[in-house]
Amino acid sequence: MYEIVSKEVLAPKIKQLEIMAPQVAKKARPGQFVVLRIDEKGERIPLTIQDWSPEKGTVSVVVLEIGKTTKQLNSLKEGDRLLNFIGPLGKPTEIEKYGTVVCVGGGVGVASIYSIARAMKEAGNKVISIIGAKTAELLIFEREMKDFSYALHVTTDDGSKGQRGFVSNALNKLIEEGRDIDRVIAVGPVLMMKAVAEVTKPHGIKTIVSLNPIMVDGTGMCGCCRVEVGGETKFACVDGPEFDAHLVNFDILRARNDRYINEEKAALHRCKIPDEERERR
Amino acid sequence: MTGKELRKKKVPMPEQPLKERTKNFREVPLGYTSEMAVDEAKRCLQCKPKPGEKYPPCVIGCPVGVNIPAFILAIREKKFEDAVKILKEKNALPAVCGRVCPYENQCEGRCTLGAKFEPVGIGWLERFVADLEREKLGFRAPKLPKPTGKKVAVVGSGPAGLTAAAELAKLGHKVTVFEALHAPGGVLVYGIPEFRLPKEIVRAEVDYIKTLGVELKTDVVVGKTITADELFAEYDAVFVGTGAGLPNFMNIPGENLNGIYSSNEFLTRINLMKAYEFPSYDTPITVGKRVATIGAGNVSMDCARSAFRLGAEESWIIYRRTEKEVPARKEELERAKEEGIKFVFLAAPVRYIGDEKGWVKQAECIRFELGEPDESGRRRPVPVKGSEFTLDVDTVVVAIGQSPNPLLLKLVPGLKTTKWGTIVADEEGRTSVEKVWAGGDIVHGDATVILAMGAGKIAAQSIHKYLSKPYKWQSA
Numbered sequence: 001m002y003e004i005v006s007k008e009v010l011a012p013k014i015k016q017l018e019i020m021a022p023q024v025a026k027k028a029r030p031g032q033f034v035v036l037r038i039d040e041k042g043e044r045i046p047l048t049i050q051d052w053s054p055e056k057g058t059v060s061v062v063v064l065e066i067g068k069t070t071k072q073l074n075s076l077k078e079g080d081r082l083l084n085f086i087g088p089l090g091k092p093t094e095i096e097k098y099g100t101v102v103c104v105g106g107g108v109g110v111a112s113i114y115s116i117a118r119a120m121k122e123a124g125n126k127v128i129s130i131i132g133a134k135t136a137e138l139l140i141f142e143r144e145m146k147d148f149s150y151a152l153h154v155t156t157d158d159g160s161k162g163q164r165g166f167v168s169n170a171l172n173k174l175i176e177e178g179r180d181i182d183r184v185i186a187v188g189p190v191l192m193m194k195a196v197a198e199v200t201k202p203h204g205i206k207t208i209v210s211l212n213p214i215m216v217d218g219t220g221m222c223g224c225c226r227v228e229v230g231g232e233t234k235f236a237c238v239d240g241p242e243f244d245a246h247l248v249n250f251d252i253l254r255a256r257n258d259r260y261i262n263e264e265k266a267a268l269h270r271c272k273i274p275d276e277e278r279e280r281r
Numbered sequence: 282m283t284g285k286e287l288r289k290k291k292v293p294m295p296e297q298p299l300k301e302r303t304k305n306f307r308e309v310p311l312g313y314t315s316e317m318a319v320d321e322a323k324r325c326l327q328c329k330p331k332p333g334e335k336y337p338p339c340v341i342g343c344p345v346g347v348n349i350p351a352f353i354l355a356i357r358e359k360k361f362e363d364a365v366k367i368l369k370e371k372n373a374l375p376a377v378c379g380r381v382c383p384y385e386n387q388c389e390g391r392c393t394l395g396a397k398f399e400p401v402g403i404g405w406l407e408r409f410v411a412d413l414e415r416e417k418l419g420f421r422a423p424k425l426p427k428p429t430g431k432k433v434a435v436v437g438s439g440p441a442g443l444t445a446a447a448e449l450a451k452l453g454h455k456v457t458v459f460e461a462l463h464a465p466g467g468v469l470v471y472g473i474p475e476f477r478l479p480k481e482i483v484r485a486e487v488d489y490i491k492t493l494g495v496e497l498k499t500d501v502v503v504g505k506t507i508t509a510d511e512l513f514a515e516y517d518a519v520f521v522g523t524g525a526g527l528p529n530f531m532n533i534p535g536e537n538l539n540g541i542y543s544s545n546e547f548l549t550r551i552n553l554m555k556a557y558e559f560p561s562y563d564t565p566i567t568v569g570k571r572v573a574t575i576g577a578g579n580v581s582m583d584c585a586r587s588a589f590r591l592g593a594e595e596s597w598i599i600y601r602r603t604e605k606e607v608p609a610r611k612e613e614l615e616r617a618k619e620e621g622i623k624f625v626f627l628a629a630p631v632r633y634i635g636d637e638k639g640w641v642k643q644a645e646c647i648r649f650e651l652g653e654p655d656e657s658g659r660r661r662p663v664p665v666k667g668s669e670f671t672l673d674v675d676t677v678v679v680a681i682g683q684s685p686n687p688l689l690l691k692l693v694p695g696l697k698t699t700k701w702g703t704i705v706a707d708e709e710g711r712t713s714v715e716k717v718w719a720g721g722d723i724v725h726g727d728a729t730v731i732l733a734m735g736a737g738k739i740a741a742q743s744i745h746k747y748l749s750k751p752y753k754w755q756s757a
Binding site: 027217226252259 | 500505527
């Protein structure tokens with residue numbers, strides 16, 4: 001059993017859970033993920049590792065409430081336990097000294113880009129970060145990202161903070177300003193990663209994205225997470241989750257990520273924890 | 282039924298009525314009563330070994346070498362506890378084997394009675410004994426020898442790993458089994474459906490293995506959660522039984538459309554995650570009205586039959602050879618037919634056509650004819666030009682076999698593998714790396730539960746030799 005040792009509200013519907021999992025904490029690297037299950041009836045869901053501490057034996061994940069499982073997860077309290085917590089899974093981010101690296105995070109993707117940006121800085125790169133959200137109150141880890149970044153650019157869809165628009169617009173601006181960029185890493189919603197890929201492709205800037213398909217086992221056994229990269233089928237859980245953005249078929253990824261929308265609604269409808277009770281917790 | 286008929290045919294096993302069983306996931310065959318088992322046991326001729334052979338024919342046919350005549354004699358004499366003891370001596374998972382073994386090719390395939398009549402129902406008797414122990418007599422842990430102080434790591438808790446673990450524990454070694462999933466059992470829990478192998482039974486057999494002192498660590502992905510090096514440092518020997526967990530796809534256009542599953546994903550959602558109880562359980566599965574399963578092995582039968590139970594109106598199996606070449610067990614094929622699965626022989630999909638939202642709506646198939654025999658001795662299917670036809674489908678399950686999961690293999694330096702990705706191992710299960718053994722599907726490619734168990738057993742004996750005395754390692 002994996003105890004939740006601390007819980008923090010980062011933004012409405014976005015919570016950070018620090019979970020006791022010493023074996024995973026010892027091995028975690030930037031870009032990797034875990035698969036967890038809350039209880040006996042629960043589904044297995046993948047979540048990116050946001051941070052970890054081998055000393056404390058903990059692993060932190062950031063959870064955005066979108067479906068039944070994520071809602072239930074965010075309703076748990078400190079001291080509650082998860083039934084299963086498996087990882088670290090997937091290949092870690094390739095961290096090297098590239099020169100100037102732009103780290104792009106959208107929405108909860110900022111939680112994933114966080115440890116990548118930190119490691120890139122530690123490897124001697126000049127890190128420029130671009131983080132974005134729909135609106136100012138949904139922006140997470142701004143202060144922390146500032147610490148790792150030579151420069152930090154913020155965008156919001158509604159202009160309530162930073163530049164109005166998308167992270168891809170801000171990236172485009174940097175490129176047009178003539179910045180020398182050796183590598184871009186982007187994590188966020190599928191459409192955002194697709195937009196980033198489209199911005200960098202004409203300039204031939206190597207761009208890596210971290211894909212977020214639906215998974216079951218997370219160890220290469222089921223093929224649920226298959227994605228098309230360079231015309232070939234890959235399993236995001238073992239071949240990725242990071243791939244060359246210019247080779248990814250984002251349209252297939254998007255369609256595949258929508259395939260349980262009806263079931264998700266049905267599950268939520270029957271969600272056992274009433275909203276009021278969740279509020280009290 | 283008269284006594285004479287009884288001798289020709291097996292005592293029939295009661296089963297769930299056809300109409301009901303396709304609507305639920307409960308087990309189809311219901312098992313023998315004691316009376317039925319005793320009657321069936323009376324059919325056994327108690328054969329002795331043939332001249333020049335060490336064992337009676339049925340025992341030779343059993344990959345784990347159960348003393349079949351002896352346990353059947355014990356049933357006939359109603360000494361059920363003795364029957365349990367005899368069975369368990371050689372087989373750590375009898376309730377599993379009594380359900381999923383291809384007996385017709387093994388023990389029953391060699392039964393003397395089988396030359397003229399139906400062979401003795403050895404599989405059904407095995408099941409009876411195992412069920413009786415679990416449900417009525419209760420498990421009794423055998424006496425264990427003094428601990429040897431040697432530690433063995435078993436990677437993977439499927440049939441090969443569990444058998445190796447049980448054998449090694451019975452020999453006094455300290456065994457730790459590592460399992461990547463959240464439940465032990467491997468293919469027994471994620472692959473084989475409840476209606477063929479209730480998960481309760483797997484749990485009970487795993488619990489029995491725990492009583493032998495075997496430690497089970499789930500949620501541990503070897504190569505990720507702990508490294509191969511850490512295993513080598515801590516354990517005196519390592520057995521790799523990671524199975525054939527990598528689903529094969531055909532790599533044809535449209536295969537990544539929504540509604541197209543690998544058999545592994547389809548069955549894992551259903552069996553391990555209990556998607557058939559959605560939304561009471563959280564894992565969903567979408568099964569349409571028209572389901573096509575590609576391939577005709579045991580796994581394909583499981584998928585096609587599961588589809589019916591999840592509300593499909595039509596469930597097809599598409600296979601590029603003919604009924605004669607079907608690799609599934611005869612019993613499984615018959616059950617699938619009884620339940621109304623339709624077979625499209627001599628055909629295979631060439632592409633899938635999707636709707637505007639990315640869901641599969643048609644499978645375009647091509648007809649085949651059988652040509653010259655290939656290296657497997659089966660006649661090679663040859664596509665017939667211009668014979669394309671389409672089948673309207675909303676769910677497709679690709680069940681054309683599994684390959685070894687390469688995750689761990691890459692991490693053990695020097696571990697020799699074949700071009701199919703299986704581990705090279707000798708007849709004792711020794712690999713190319715000292716103190717590493719392997720067995721089951723990871724060595725043979727995807728095969729049967731009992732063959733994996735046999736390999737686990739042989740490797741355990743080899744490991745025991747290695748741990749017991751001065752030993753000169755020989756790499757495979």
